[in-house]
Amino acid sequence: MKRTVSVLVLFLFAAGLNLAVAQNRATIKFDDLEHNFGTFNEEQGNVSYDFKFKNTGNAPLIVSYVRSSCGCTTPEWTRKPVAPGDNGHIRVTYNPKNRPGNFTKTISISSNATNPMVVLKIRGKVIPRVKTPEEIYPREVGLVRMRTNHLAFVKIKDDEVRTDSLQFVNLGDKPVTIGIKQAPSYLKVEIVPKTVQPGKKGHFVVTYDASKKKEYGFVIDRVYLTENGESNYNYSIGVSATIVEDFSKLTPQQLANSPKVGFDERVFNFGEIAEGQKVNHVFQIKNTGKSDLVIRRIRASCGCTAVTPATTVIKPGESTDLKVVFNSHGKRGRQNKSITVITNDPDQPTTILRITGNVKS
Structure with missing residues (x-):
């Protein structure tokens, strides 16, 4: 019986303590949560509005941060603790430069109040200035x-x-x-x-x-x-x-007898090398079609990558080597170079090959 009474007393004490803590909190109350600037001219420049608030709680109010949804909106706020019953403000400034038309922006306020997150909103319409x-x-x-x-x-x-x-x-x-x-x-x-x-x-x-x-x-x-x-x-x-290349004029018979390009691989990862090293790799190009495969053009995305095909005409059933040399001189960090291969294959005229890896300084 004594043990039951002790537990009950502890429970009531804890409940009372929690209630006291809960009552000893700040509360942030704004006069308004939204402001409409209306219609104004871009050349008017920045427009500002003060969202006023009051601490209606019974503990000091601390606004920890104010974050806007856009870099065009700059907030300023009361940074010192706001005593119970005192007032503070969040000043929101909108920059309309090069931003014509309607706008709606939000500002998030975080504090130690019983309502720890409050979202404010501004809106309006910017009339663009006449450009020179x-x-x-x-x-x-x-x-x-x-x-x-x-x-x-x-x-x-x-x-x-x-x-x-x-x-x-x-x-x-x-x-x-x-x-x-x-x-x-x-x-x-x-x-x-x-x-x-x-x-x-x-x-x-x-x-x-x-x-x-x-x-x-x-x-x-x-x-x-x-x-x-x-x-x-x-x-x-x-x-x-x-x-x-215009393949639209090919007949069904010509399409059936067309060349078909294939590659043994499309991405080569050279791993990690030191700056200044050269990487050599060979891609194999195959013709699985029924007529000559013609390499129309090969272009690398960077002058650091040299591309040399063994031949530009590949017979049906044959293949050729595409030698690639990547020069890492002046390169650092992750590398991703592309090689565009253009052929007369009507189904796949353009193929992108890639050379990737990391260059250590």
Whole structure:
């Protein structure tokens, strides 16, 4: 009986202690949990709002951290302990620069309060500022400006002729006459108009004849210009394309008798080597089809990797070696180099091989 009473007394004491501890806690109470900045102009700059709170508990309140959902939102807060009945604030500042349109951001507050995690929210709409012509056309090409000085034809068939254009603007106070100093034979470039008045726009109209390029895979060229009769290395535009073989005209019989490319492996891991060492490896390329397999192009992702095929034409049922030499000079850490092999296999014209490993300094 005495033992039962003792246990009961201990239980009641513990319960009372826990209740006392629970009652001796801080509580954070915000006036509001969300603020709408409304609509404002980007050029107005940073906007801020103070979320005010009160410690309605009976112990000091300590805000341990405040974390925003975006780097565009900067919080500041009362860092010293807030006594019971006192107030504090979380100031949230939003930077609208280059962030036009609607936004909604959250701010997470962690503290020692009975409600240890509180999430605040800000929202609004940013009206974009009017950009200057220099911002709209950031690329300087001599006396004219462009949004971009690179024209990408992306994927184009090896027998295709395609035309696209690049816009430019004369933001100077004098007319500019543009000509072509140098362009590859497979690129026909027209300037419309050739003389552009101040404040007016023009176009580089580029026609790409892939049949004259006689190359496969990703290729890039530069077209060099003259402006008012003068030439400069910086007066140029880039033109790129990925040229693929057109297999759409093959008959079912031709497809059945086509070459088939195969590899003994597609990834070689050389393990770990010291910087400056060279790694040699041989990939084997097989032709399991019924006609000659032609290697159209082999390209390494890095000049540190030399690739040499024993032959570029592989007969049906035969194979050839693809020798790869990786030079680790100037390389450190994990390496992952790719080798693109382009063939006339209609089912698998492009294959990626990889050389991986670690280079110790």
